Amino acid sequence: MKHLEVVAGIIEFGGKILCLQKNAGKYDYISYKFEFPGGKVEPGESHCQALMRELNEEIAMDIKIREQDFYMTVHHSYPDFEIALYSFLCRVNDGTFTLKEHKSFVWLKNMDLLRVDWTAADLPIVKKLMDDIAES
Template structure:
């Protein structure tokens, strides 16, 4: 009996060596003391579907993080951003049930323009104190907390 129990206990241990690991970039778009928050569409994983995030995506082979973010913002929002305007704000590692993600979050000053939602369900511009009112993906929560406390993010833009 105890041998059988031990065998089943071993089967319950999750093998994390095969877990998918992603490197992604996120743009914290800043304009007139507001921050752009984009709502994800329905996706493969319910735990991130319809949650808010900072726009961005995967870093492709041969790309720098800044190059990836410029490409992703053009693809997702039709927003053109110059690499030299991007400033690394935070790096977050987070483990979801099905994958692990490292997110490089950049402050991204932009002119207030109309964005085109090509991949997101919706988007809103909010002040930093309103960030906590939205339903965010878990990986972004440490950045949300930091932004809500950081009055300097709009300085020098």
């Protein structure tokens, strides 16, 4: 089975998190689902470098990602491939961006994240974000 190493940015602005809706794709089980922006790590890239590149490519956001921004890793097996998803917290001072690849977006507070239909791999991150806010 194909194994992918991917990164995701949990972009927070004004107390809300950016949630992106995927377009139709090769696999029905992830088409039109919501996800955090990011993508595949290319050979020779660090996770931070890959996320900075992907955020620029997907939403035209130029964000400096640092190792200390790491949030959590999710390992998930889909029917056709497996992923290791490395997520990073990205607090921004400006919520301006341009959708380049996704169908739509919504900014949600942590407690409202389950109002949209997430990809299975992103769901553990969503649940941890909701637990973290409940504990504070």
